[in-house]
Amino acid sequence: MVKVRLLPADNTNVNLGSRVLSDTSVQGGSSRMRVIFVDDEPNILSGLRRILRPLRKEWEMVFEEGGERALATLEHAPCDVVVSDMKMPGMDGNETLKEIKRQFPLVEVIMLTGHASVEAAFEGLDKGAFDYLMKPVGIDELMFKLQDAYKARSIKLKRNKQGASPD
Numbered sequence: 120m121v122k123v124r125l126l127p128a129d130n131t132n133v134n135l136g137s138r139v140l141s142d143t144s145v146q147g148g149s150s151r152m153r154v155i156f157v158d159d160e161p162n163i164l165s166g167l168r169r170i171l172r173p174l175r176k177e178w179e180m181v182f183e184e185g186g187e188r189a190l191a192t193l194e195h196a197p198c199d200v201v202v203s204d205m206k207m208p209g210m211d212g213n214e215t216l217k218e219i220k221r222q223f224p225l226v227e228v229i230m231l232t233g234h235a236s237v238e239a240a241f242e243g244l245d246k247g248a249f250d251y252l253m254k255p256v257g258i259d260e261l262m263f264k265l266q267d268a269y270k271a272r273s274i275k276l277k278r279n280k281q282g283a284s285p286d
Contacts, residue, residue: 152200153179190219204230
């Protein structure tokens with residue numbers, strides 16, 4: 120299990136076992152991007168956490184092992200962007216994407232895979248993925264895509280507040 124303690128943007132916290140998450144949600148309590156990284160390999164999550172550590176003052180990050188855990192986290196602590204591996208036991212990346220988009224349509228999802236095919240990429244994009252990246256992905260490319268997804272989500276939120284549909 121990866122243990123992460125996020126500093127709250129306000130005084131509202133949700134305690135999820137070893138993880139304490141800010142629950143400011145989409146109402147605007149925090150200007151920091153909230154990201155959930157999902158992979159079934161603890162070493163991948165650990166590496167991401169180590170590489171992204173310098174950004175912890177700018178981003179709130181959660182690292183979850185599997186789609187089911189990511190969905191449980193989303194229920195209690197909304198986020199802006201999910202970065203999910205495609206190939207995972209149990210709930211795979213496409214199933215995770217489908218459920219995120221069903222339950223949390225404004226959350227952007229970036230799919231990562233080391234086993235991609237063009238068909239799988241199109242399937243993920245058709246299901247609402249923001250983008251599809253091949254492993255190994257460079258940190259600069261990942262950061263760019265995260266920022267791009269965050270901007271896209273911000274636009275969706277503004278449209279949603281103005282009464283338009285989220286898509």
